[in-house]
Amino acid sequence: MTQIVDCGFTRFGRREDDLVSMSVEPVKEIVEKNRDVIDFVVVSNGYSGEYNDVSGLNNLITTRLSLDEVPSFRLDNTSGSGGAALLASQSLIESGIANNVLVIGTEKMTSVVTKKSSRIIASLLNPEERKAGLSLPSLAAFFAKGYMEKYGAKRESLAEVSVKNHFNASMNPIAQFQKPVDLEAVMSSRVIADPLRIYEFCPISDGASAVLMASDGTAGSFSGKAVKVSATALASSSSSVSERATSLTIDCVKNSAKKALSKAELSPDQIDVAELHDMATILEIAESEDIGFFKKGEGWKAVLDSETSLQGSIPINPSGGLNSRGHALGATGIAQAAEIYNQLTGSCGPRQVKNAARGLSVNMAGFGYNASTTIYEVI
Amino acid sequence: MTQIVDCGFTRFGRREDDLVSMSVEPVKEIVEKNRDVIDFVVVSNGYSGEYNDVSGLNNLITTRLSLDEVPSFRLDNTSGSGGAALLASQSLIESGIANNVLVIGTEKMTSVVTKKSSRIIASLLNPEERKAGLSLPSLAAFFAKGYMEKYGAKRESLAEVSVKNHFNASMNPIAQFQKPVDLEAVMSSRVIADPLRIYEFCPISDGASAVLMASDGTAGSFSGKAVKVSATALASSSSSVSERATSLTIDCVKNSAKKALSKAELSPDQIDVAELHDMATILEIAESEDIGFFKKGEGWKAVLDSETSLQGSIPINPSGGLNSRGHALGATGIAQAAEIYNQLTGSCGPRQVKNAARGLSVNMAGFGYNASTTIYEVI
Numbered sequence: 001m002t003q004i005v006d007c008g009f010t011r012f013g014r015r016e017d018d019l020v021s022m023s024v025e026p027v028k029e030i031v032e033k034n035r036d037v038i039d040f041v042v043v044s045n046g047y048s049g050e051y052n053d054v055s056g057l058n059n060l061i062t063t064r065l066s067l068d069e070v071p072s073f074r075l076d077n078t079s080g081s082g083g084a085a086l087l088a089s090q091s092l093i094e095s096g097i098a099n100n101v102l103v104i105g106t107e108k109m110t111s112v113v114t115k116k117s118s119r120i121i122a123s124l125l126n127p128e129e130r131k132a133g134l135s136l137p138s139l140a141a142f143f144a145k146g147y148m149e150k151y152g153a154k155r156e157s158l159a160e161v162s163v164k165n166h167f168n169a170s171m172n173p174i175a176q177f178q179k180p181v182d183l184e185a186v187m188s189s190r191v192i193a194d195p196l197r198i199y200e201f202c203p204i205s206d207g208a209s210a211v212l213m214a215s216d217g218t219a220g221s222f223s224g225k226a227v228k229v230s231a232t233a234l235a236s237s238s239s240s241v242s243e244r245a246t247s248l249t250i251d252c253v254k255n256s257a258k259k260a261l262s263k264a265e266l267s268p269d270q271i272d273v274a275e276l277h278d279m280a281t282i283l284e285i286a287e288s289e290d291i292g293f294f295k296k297g298e299g300w301k302a303v304l305d306s307e308t309s310l311q312g313s314i315p316i317n318p319s320g321g322l323n324s325r326g327h328a329l330g331a332t333g334i335a336q337a338a339e340i341y342n343q344l345t346g347s348c349g350p351r352q353v354k355n356a357a358r359g360l361s362v363n364m365a366g367f368g369y370n371a372s373t374t375i376y377e378v379i
Numbered sequence: 380m381t382q383i384v385d386c387g388f389t390r391f392g393r394r395e396d397d398l399v400s401m402s403v404e405p406v407k408e409i410v411e412k413n414r415d416v417i418d419f420v421v422v423s424n425g426y427s428g429e430y431n432d433v434s435g436l437n438n439l440i441t442t443r444l445s446l447d448e449v450p451s452f453r454l455d456n457t458s459g460s461g462g463a464a465l466l467a468s469q470s471l472i473e474s475g476i477a478n479n480v481l482v483i484g485t486e487k488m489t490s491v492v493t494k495k496s497s498r499i500i501a502s503l504l505n506p507e508e509r510k511a512g513l514s515l516p517s518l519a520a521f522f523a524k525g526y527m528e529k530y531g532a533k534r535e536s537l538a539e540v541s542v543k544n545h546f547n548a549s550m551n552p553i554a555q556f557q558k559p560v561d562l563e564a565v566m567s568s569r570v571i572a573d574p575l576r577i578y579e580f581c582p583i584s585d586g587a588s589a590v591l592m593a594s595d596g597t598a599g600s601f602s603g604k605a606v607k608v609s610a611t612a613l614a615s616s617s618s619s620v621s622e623r624a625t626s627l628t629i630d631c632v633k634n635s636a637k638k639a640l641s642k643a644e645l646s647p648d649q650i651d652v653a654e655l656h657d658m659a660t661i662l663e664i665a666e667s668e669d670i671g672f673f674k675k676g677e678g679w680k681a682v683l684d685s686e687t688s689l690q691g692s693i694p695i696n697p698s699g700g701l702n703s704r705g706h707a708l709g710a711t712g713i714a715q716a717a718e719i720y721n722q723l724t725g726s727c728g729p730r731q732v733k734n735a736a737r738g739l740s741v742n743m744a745g746f747g748y749n750a751s752t753t754i755y756e757v758i
Binding site: 020046047049050053054055056058059060062063068069070071072073074075076077078081084087088090091092093094095096097120121123124125126127234235236237238239240255365366369370 | 399425426428429432433434435437438439441442447448449450451452453454455456457460463466467469470471472473474475476499500502503504505506613614615616617618619634744745748749
């Protein structure tokens with residue numbers, strides 16, 4: 001079994017430092033404390049070439065950290081890179097190839113103008129759909145319309161996800177957005193893809209985050225608290241969205257959650273805290289259903305009933321989520337893992353979920369192309 | 380333990396098909412035969428965004444192959460992506476996360492002009508060294524000069540590597556170059572970085588290659604022959620070349636080979652055939668020494684004595700190597716593994732190394748930034 005024994009973050013948002021400098025910031029202390037035992041570095045990053053004109057990022061990072069002789073690679077799975085990197089790191093440890101893997105998630109997106117950034121992200125679309133002018137925001141809007149129509153969801157329920165996540169982020173010192181917003185502010189913000197508004201989408205972000213993963217055999221030798229990674233599962237769907245456009249279930253989320261929960265021998269109601277992939281507000285609701293926290297079509301009611309708030313039955317995105325912590329693509333899945341680590345070790349201050357002993361994170365690539373679910377437990 | 384049970388190739392060279400079409404070509408038959416048992420796809424690719432304006436390549440490939448529900452990720456380690464992908468795939472299998480991993484190496488480089496391609500590759504250099512105008516060819520030339528001076532190597536010995544590799548490639552139907560060249564042709568070809576000439580460098584290539592890796596438990600159920608992967612080891616060095624510029628030893632090659640040979644409990648003289656990372660002719664010679672096939676400073680003599688030819692004591696690059704098979708960055712490490720698989724299963728026709736029972740491949744990233752060594756044995 002694999003454990004997480006430490007974590008680190010940069011502040012998310014628009015940053016002035018370059019990609020390599022930003023990537024090493026969250027791990028400087030971790031490396032100082034554990035220099036002699038880190039035997040692999042996995043870098044989760046989707047677009048260093050496209051955004052930053054940098055390749056071989058893993059090696060540039062190990063050199064900057066004076067970990068020159070530690071083997072490394074870069075793992076990419078677009079916005080789902082982090083979850084896949086957790087899986088790959090776990091497999092390095094459980095196969096005995098490595099003992100202590102430093103996993104760094106990083107992306108610097110503000111180095112290009114917004115239009116170019118949108119074009120870079122659109123490069124993950126199926127070529128036919130890209131030519132037809134589809135975009136991730138338009139797919140989310142289409143999904144939101146279908147969901148509201150089929151399940152009679154109130155428009156406000158979607159916006160309330162943004163209100164909740166902004167509130168949580170206001171207590172997270174590394175979050176991109178630090179101010180709460182009210183329902184009126186969300187509902188009167190600019191329309192990006194009707195009916196969804198700008199406060200309901202994740203921003204463009206720079207940021208890096210890291211976790212140090214260790215084998216059972218070595219985890220005891222670290223000074224900090226440890227959290228068990230009970231299961232990680234990656235599941236895939238078609239990258240041809242039109243083939244599944246009428247579905248309001250995100251199959252890859254459903255399948256990865258089912259697989260991970262089964263591996264961990266847990267049911268959804270045993271999870272105390274979750275970080276989900278809320279690229280748009282509607283996706284947090286759909287995912288909360290597909291994981292099994294709520295019945296299909298009832299996730300929107302749970303938001304209105306505050307079931308997903310910090311004091312609710314299943315607090316979702318205490319970090320602020322992609323929506324408000326920020327979504328630096330390759331960093332996101334690792335930031336989710338680091339937030340759950342902090343929650344399970346009781347280090348979250350005012351946004352701490354009480355008695356959090358079991359956590360779950362979902363990191364998604366593309367618009368439901370693939371997703372990973374990771375499950376964490378206190379030891 | 381992990382086995383290779385099948386392999387595939389496209390022809391290398393300038394190709395008209397797009398990246399996704401090219402990437403699936405070598406695996407169509409493998410997928411048809413094994414559709415129900417492939418449970419992970421690892422894509423080895425360094426630069427799909429930079430060269431082809433494509434991201435999320437792993438998911439586009441699984442969709443094109445109608446393997447939509449098979450989880451996947453893209454692994455990048457620049458020109459050493461393939462070797463790292465073999466390691467990651469082995470760890471997925473040996474940790475029990477996957478049973479049968481389809482590993483596809485792919486890169487399409489001719490979609491941009493040569494000048495832009497050089498700029499893309501230079502993005503892997505340490506920023507200070509990149510600003511100073513260093514390039515991979517100039518580093519190889521500097522290395523060649525130092526080597527000839529220190530060890531009294533004859534200039535012709537370097538060129539003979541190109542002659543040998545062109546000859547081998549002339550018998551490899553998937554090789555980029557299909558015609559033998561003689562010493563005079565190499566020595567009179569255009570100077571790229573003095574003293575090295577164009578025939579002594581790998582070309583810019585499009586190409587894809589694949590291996591199907593399986594666990595011991597499942598390997599017996601495949602119809603083809605199987606080859607054991609006895610060991611894979613990745614070792615890293617500084618990406619700051621100037622810090623090690625006077626060294627004529629490639630530490631990461633030396634360390635990864637040492638580690639892999641030790642894991643496989645073999646000595647270099649027990650290896651029957653090797654595929655090395657001959658980005659420039661001098662590197663094949665240096666690597667052949669750093670692995671331990673020859674004493675340091677004597678690899679050049681071994682070339683002149685035909686020790687590394689198909690009939691020699693240790694045939695190197697029977698495929699034609701990067702030099703003549705071609706070097707489609709993300710495809711190279713997988714093409715090396717596929718060539719060794721074919722050699723060890725006796726499928727190489729006129730370029731078959733006699734009685735090949737143990738093989739070794741070295742795949743390098745950057746200019747000695749990191750390297751992986753993989754060792755293969757007949758079962």
